[in-house]
Amino acid sequence: MQKINLRELYPDVYKTDIYLEVTDEVQEVFLADKRAEARYLRQMYNYKAHYSLDCDNGIEKAIMQHPPTPEEILEEKQLRDQLCAAVMELPDKQAKWIYARFYLGMTVKEIAKVEGVDLSWVYKSIKRGLIHLAKSLSERNS
Secondary structure, three states: OEEEEHHHHOOOOOOOOOEEEEOHHHHHHHHHHHHHHHHHHHHHHHOOHHHOOOOOOOHHHHHHOOOOOHHHHHHHHHHHHHHHHHHHOOOHHHHHHHHHHHHOOOOHHHHHHHHOOOHHHHHHHHHHHHHHHHHHHHHHHO
16 A cells, blocks of 8 residues: 555645545555646657647647547558559559668669669659659549
């Protein structure tokens, strides 16, 4: 059994120290809540949300931890599928180089070195492929 001070937990209600014995499980819940509050305050500080003029504590949390809705998840999946299909319609080298650049995170210099071609060829090919992808995706969505 642990002793807690109700004035520390509820300062608006209890103006004097009132100690109460609680079980270890209840004490652990209080500690978990205190840790969660500290984590939230650190997140607000890290994301500079403490500069907000909002008087309620809700908007910052909603912005920082916005879980995607089912519609957003479905739209994102459909967009990824469309993008994958559009990349597969590109010529082989463009598709391969765009995949290496944006999916594998390789630099243009690394791709050129691995492929044994001039850096400008890879750069121009990727640029043309991205232009073609943009046109292809805009045609599909309109």
